[in-house]
Amino acid sequence: MNAIIETPERSRIKHFIGLIRVSTRRQADENLSLEVQEQRIRSYVQNTPKATLSLHVETQSASKSSAHRSVLHAAVQEAQTTKGTLVIVRVDRLSRSLEVLPLLKGVKIYSLDQGRVTLERLKELITEAARESKAISEGARISAAERRAKGQKLGNRSTLHIAQHNGCARNRARADRKVKHLAEILRTHPRLLSLTHKDLSQSLNSMGVLNQINGSEMVPWTKGSIRAPRSKAMRILTST
Secondary structure (H helix, E strand, O other): OOOOOOOHHHHOEEEEEEEEEOOOOOOOHHHHHHHHHHHHHHHHHHOOOEEEEEEEEEEEEOOOOOHHHHHHHHHHHHHHOOEEEEEEOHHHHOOOOOOHHHHHHHOOOEOOOEOOOOOOHHHHHOOOOOOOOHHHHHHHHHHHHHHHHHHOOOHHHHHHHHHHHHHHHHHHHHHHHHHHHHHHHHHHHHHHHHOOHHHHHHHHHHHHOOEEEOOOOOOOOOOOOOOOHHHHHHHHHHOO
16 A cells, blocks of 8 residues: 655645546456555545545556547546646556657646656656556467467356356446446536536536446436436435
8 A cells, every 4th residue: 555645745735636447357456446446546635634536437448549538538637627636546547558648748647656757757657567568468368379279168158157247246336436436526516416417418528527338438428328327426425
């Protein structure tokens, strides 16, 4: 876990923009789950007097072009508009592609594992993260090829019911995260609370806060799709 060290520079920070991310594939390492990332960031911000936090939750590959990462764009835009600090657990949660560097120019970035990150340091860390990701992918590809060469099946139908159960559980968890994310957006932007479903969906879309309908696909909100998540998000807000 990150050590909390209070400094005059940190005490002047008024707003943090948290970005938490998992890839479209299930994260095997529990230390990278969305829940753990969120907990670590909230714990860090709570130790900064009077600082506020808005949280952006992304389910997307860090190797994907930033042009297709609407959540990342929304987080960066908020950091630029509020002059806040973009906080992440570690740099590979931010990106594994150097093409993201122009987007982050001028943005203050803090990594819980790596400290304050300059643009030059960010370049080094992203390069390292990309190299590690490539090595892992290549190892998985070689392992699969070796198993196929031995006549082994890569799937296991005897555990299909377990996989289906786990899939349902992940879908429920994804829906819960969507509602919590929406509640955080509404808490951070109180002006949205009084909007109609139609106006709220349009406002969220313009902010880059899109509707995640599965592990990787993001689509614009509509007045129909926002209705149930908004109702659940409002219950969270009224209970806290």
